[in-house]
Amino acid sequence: MTLSLNDLGWAPFFSNQPHTHSTLTPFRIIEVHRDRLLGLGQTGSVSLVTPHGPTGSFAVGDWVLADPELRVQQLLERRTELSRRAGVGDTRLQLIAANVDVMFITSSCNADFKAARLERYLALAQGARCYPVVILTKADRCDDPERFRKTAEKLAPNLVVLTVNAHDASDLAEVAKWCPKGQTGVLLGSSGVGKTTLMNGLTAGTEATQSIREDDAKGRHTTTARTLRVMTNGGLLVDTPGIRSLRLTEPEDGLETVFSDLQDLAAQCKFNNCRHESEPGCAVRAACEAGTLAPERVERWRKLLRDEGREGESTSQFRARDKSFGKMVREVKRIKKGRKGY
Numbered sequence: 001m002t003l004s005l006n007d008l009g010w011a012p013f014f015s016n017q018p019h020t021h022s023t024l025t026p027f028r029i030i031e032v033h034r035d036r037l038l039g040l041g042q043t044g045s046v047s048l049v050t051p052h053g054p055t056g057s058f059a060v061g062d063w064v065l066a067d068p069e070l071r072v073q074q075l076l077e078r079r080t081e082l083s084r085r086a087g088v089g090d091t092r093l094q095l096i097a098a099n100v101d102v103m104f105i106t107s108s109c110n111a112d113f114k115a116a117r118l119e120r121y122l123a124l125a126q127g128a129r130c131y132p133v134v135i136l137t138k139a140d141r142c143d144d145p146e147r148f149r150k151t152a153e154k155l156a157p158n159l160v161v162l163t164v165n166a167h168d169a170s171d172l173a174e175v176a177k178w179c180p181k182g183q184t185g186v187l188l189g190s191s192g193v194g195k196t197t198l199m200n201g202l203t204a205g206t207e208a209t210q211s212i213r214e215d216d217a218k219g220r221h222t223t224t225a226r227t228l229r230v231m232t233n234g235g236l237l238v239d240t241p242g243i244r245s246l247r248l249t250e251p252e253d254g255l256e257t258v259f260s261d262l263q264d265l266a267a268q269c270k271f272n273n274c275r276h277e278s279e280p281g282c283a284v285r286a287a288c289e290a291g292t293l294a295p296e297r298v299e300r301w302r303k304l305l306r307d308e309g310r311e312g313e314s315t316s317q318f319r320a321r322d323k324s325f326g327k328m329v330r331e332v333k334r335i336k337k338g339r340k341g342y
């Protein structure tokens with residue numbers, strides 16, 4: 001299979017960046033190893049060395065320029081960057097992937113399904129400027145997958161939610177539609193939800209999967225490294241090891257859009273520093289009492305703010321960082337549209 005640079009996601013954003021030498025060739029990084037990188041170019045995949053620094057500063061999905069000896073001479077500026085905090089209370093960032101367009105947020109129609117976790121991923125997608133698509137796997141093992149889909153759809157306006165059997169070809173085709181040729185997707189989700197199965201199905205690959213203990217929905221890690229693969233529809237897909245506890249890297253960028261409906265309500269509270277507990281004139285509580293807002297959602301909102309050290313922030317502070325989910329969707333669509341012509 002020969003691929004053009006455009007097929008690999010090359011765009012004016014990259015070609016317009018100043019190049020240090022004219023004889024360099026672009027490669028998309030598809031694997032990052034301790035001592036070398038695996039790059040995909042028009043001629044296929046090649047092993048690249050990084051004479052100017054450690055491989056740790058590169059991410060799957062990066063675009064690099066290499067010389068004829070296959071030495072990386074330049075790392076091109078990333079259009080999007082997906083990272084997370086290395087651990088609880090740790091401020092260091094861990095790069096997950098670069099230049100990703102679509103985030104496939106994967107969970108299962110079983111005990112793995114947690115609205116709070118999905119909200120964290122949605123916030124991550126928003127912060128990283130990726131278009132979120134929620135994939136709920138194991139629909140074939142569930143009596144009522146629709147119930148899971150409806151719950152997930154309520155998490156954000158216009159959110160795309162697909163219920164799938166990761167082993168079913170027509171379900172896989174529905175997933176693939178969201179990441180066509182030239183676009184890059186990333187699969188995120190807990191261990192055992194079916195990321196490797198999806199990856200294999202979408203790429204017709206043969207990565208090893210292991211059976212999981214279905215009772216507690218906890219999987220064993222079968223994926224060891226991040227990889228970028230070409231899907232059968234021409235799209236590109238990054239697989240990541242199961243992420244057990246996700247810490248947001250830039251909470252201020254994502255939280256308020258995931259909970260934009262709550263913010264709008266909070267703006268109608270009588271007091272602008274309302275904590276939505278026992279204050280009079282609280283619009284959030286009123287909505288809960290009227291049955292138009294799920295109290296669990298308010299609880300998750302509070303918990304997320306608490307976890308991110310933002311408890312007690314006033315509504316006006318919260319609203320000051322106004323970025324709507326719709327705005328992000330339009331932005332992503334604009335980027336996609338701009339990329340279609342070449």
Ligand SMILES: Nc1nc2c(ncn2[C@@H]2O[C@H](COP(=O)(O)OP(=O)(O)OP(=O)(O)O)[C@@H](O)[C@H]2O)c(=O)[nH]1
Nearest residue numbers: 138165166191192193194195196197221222223242
């Ligand atoms: N019936 C059914 N089984 C599934 C589905 N998706 C995944 N599985 C099974 O669930 C188990 C775990 O799937 P994996 O693809 O290894 O999960 P993973 O998310 O890649 O796990 P890690 O590599 O640990 O992150 C395997 O036995 C799969 O065959 C599905 O939609 N339906």
Ligand SMILES: [Zn+2]
Nearest residue numbers: 269274276282
């Ligand atoms: Zn209130």
